[in-house]
Amino acid sequence: MSELHIYNSYTREKEKFVPSVPGHVGLYVCGPTVSGESHLGHARPYITFDVVYRYLTHLGYKVRYVRNITDAGHFEEEGREAVDKVAEKAHLERLEPMELVQKYTNLFHWGMRLFNNAEPNIEPTATGHVIEQIQMIQDIIDKGYAYEVNGSVYFDVKKYADKYPYGKLSGRKIDELLETTRDLDGQDEKRNKVDFALWKKAPPEHIMRWTSPWGEGFPGWHIECSAMSSKYLGEVFDIHGGGMDLQFPHHESEIAQSTIAHGCAPVRYWMHNNMITINGKKMGKSYNNVIKITELFSGNHPMLEQAYHPMVIRFYILQTHYRSTLDFSNEALQASEKAFRRLWEAYEVLQKLTAPLNNTAADKELDEKVNRFCNECADFMNDDFNTAKVLANLFELAPIINGIKGGQIKQDALSAATYQLMLDTFKTYLVDILGMQPLQVQQDGKIDKVLSLLAEIRKDAKARKDYATSDLIRNKLAEAGVMLKDEKDGSVSWTIE
RNA sequence: GGUCACGUGGCCGAGUGGCUAGGCAGAGGUCUGCAAAACCUCGUACAGCGGUUCGAAUCCGCUCGUGACCUCCA
Incomplete structure (x- = not known):
């Protein structure tokens, strides 16, 4: 039996997974910014890390899964921005940040449920942890790695880099980052362009604001994850996940902040999922090529030929290894739909087959093959969560199952134990670990x-x-x-x- | 410009030196009143050029191409 190995983005190697506290795993995943709707690209990390969570649980670990909601910062809603922020507007006409946040948080949860993603154990909000963030910032100032200018606080990256390996996670060199400073001269209050904000002073029109030792303002982008992860998982925790595009500067900054505040690097295994592309380009707001989750489910988007069931999306995502890019197309999704339908039907057929009573297999070779297909699933998951291979093996079982039903393969070809193993494998891997559910709605009879x-x-x-x-x-x-x-x-x- | 990835059969996608995944589409066949499904058979692909090796899609070099990050971004 193999052991779980995880590709650690920090070391760029697959490493054997050993939790810091035996039997327990702390898992933190960067959650959504709830100032807008989630799109297909967002679905990937949440499904990926849902499987990570499920698999760790399957292995017997007690997992604490924390996924934040970013609901603080510079908020605008499309079409309702600037003007709404003007304070003179009547109260009810004004964009109320919490209203916006509530709306998109609800929508996010709705999507997660349809994807059959397990709920995190803790889903902390940034707005609910401003005090923790302020404390952490103060701590960093006290330790001499942050400075205040005009009500804002910045992290001194250059000073940090003198002593610590800043840029290691994202493969960046501090000198090169400093050099790019030149094209942006007159760079406001920062000592160096590489410095990042821990706390921002709120301009008068900014509606989200809190009182702090440095005046009214709001927390910087990176600090929330550091403050919340350490609060709920400890100063050093096992796995931190997120999209590859968050490596820099977000996760690099997290490492720096936490290293100063707590005296040690915060994360033992960094995991990053790759992007979903569309026509070869990353799907993202800035490219104006996103397909929202609501649109996927409804089919209501010019690029969509049809609606796609959440389980089809999930299947499509899991058919690819999480560290590869995944290209969107109607063709690919339609192929996934057909494939999943076939696989699930094979599973249903399997459940209805009458298992043989014989303890020995009539077709020894086939019996061994089936055993191998089933037993390999564990190895594949242990090899950095290779869901694509797991699915490939399950597909290998489909013609065998259908063949038994159709009579092409004799009922007693396999032993009773092998039948049971197949049943267990489908249940464990397809349902429990990959989290798949039938497309068909359960009928009441x-x-x-x-x-x-x-x-x-x-x-x-x-x-x-x-x-x-x-x-x-x-x-x-x-x-x-x-x-x-x-x-x-x-x-x-x-x-x- | 800097840094880093990737380039696999019609399409999507596994694969870190030999045993040549899987899915979708396509072709032929079996079964069937018809249909659908299912089952069986069929594709020797790894950007190009060199090199290392008994042997490379897999390692090294160069060329071409695509993309990501460097700013908010899953």
């Missing part, structure tokens, strides 16, 4: 009764060779989104769109 009746009438018609009637039933049901299938044994099954 009434529909099934109606369909049974129709199937029976059709069966009678067929027996009388009244194909006009039997085809009418099938065609009309197809129009309604119900596919009837005549099985080999004379029974009829159906799937509902």
Whole structure:
């Protein structure tokens, strides 16, 4: 049995995973900024790290999963910005930050539920942790690595870099970063361009503001993650995840802040998922090429040929290793939809198969193959969460399962134990770890009764060779989104769109 | 400009030296009143050029191409 290895972005190597506290894992993932709707690109880290969370739990770790909500900062809502921020407006007409935050937080949660992402154990908000952030900033000032200018506080990166390996995570060299300073002369209050804000003074029109030792303002972008992760996971915790684009400057800054405040680097394993691209370009706000999650689910977007079920998106994401880029296209999503449908149906067939009672397999070679397919899944997950390979192996089982049902493979080809192993593998990997759910809505049984009746009438018609009637039933049901299938044994099954 | 990735069959995508994933699409076949599904068979691909090696998609070098980060960004 293999052991879990994780690719650590910090060392750029796969490392054996050993938690700092035996049996426990602290997992922190950068959450959404709730000033707008999440798009497909955002879905990737949340699904990726959901699987990480599920897998660690499966391995028996007690995981504390923390994912923040960034609800503080410089907030604008499309079409409601600038003007709304003017304080003279009547109160109810004004953009109320918490209203905005509430709206998009709810929408985010809605999306996460549909993706079947497990809820984090703690979902701290930045606005709820301003005190912790202020304390941390003060601590950094006291230690001489931050300075205050006109009500804002900046981190002294240059001083930090003299003593610590600033830029290691993102592969940046401090000297080069300092050099680029030249093209931006007159660079306001910072001592060096590389310095970043820990606290920003709030201009009069800024609506989100808190009192601090340095006047009214709001926390800088990076400090919230450091303050909240250390509060809930400790000064050193195991895994920090997020998108690759956050490596610099966000995560680099986190390391610097925490190193000064706590005297040690905060994270043991850094994990970064790659981007989703569209026509080869990163999907992102600045490229104006995003497809929002609501649009994906509804199909309401010029680039979408159809709506896509959340499980199809999830499957599509998990069919690729998380560190590879993943290109969006209707073709790819449609392929995923078909593929997932086939895989899930094989799983359902498997559950209905009558397992043999024999303890020995008639087809030893096949039996061994199936065992290998099943047992390899653990190795694949242990190899830096290779969900793509896990799915490939499950697909290998599909023709075997269908073959048994269809009679191409004899019932006793596999041993009873192997049947059970297949069942366990699907349940454990597809359902529990990859978090997949059926596309079909669970029916309450009434529909099934109606369909049974129709199937029976059709069966009678067929027996009388009244194909006009039997085809009418099938065609009309197809129009309604119900596919009837005549099985080999004379029974009829159906799937509902 | 600097730094770093990547370039796999029609499409999507695994793969860190030999055992040549997987999915979708396509072709042929079996089954079937028809249909759908399912099953069987079929593709020897790794940007180009050199090099290392008994042997490279996989290691090294160069060339070309694409992208990411350097500013808010999952």
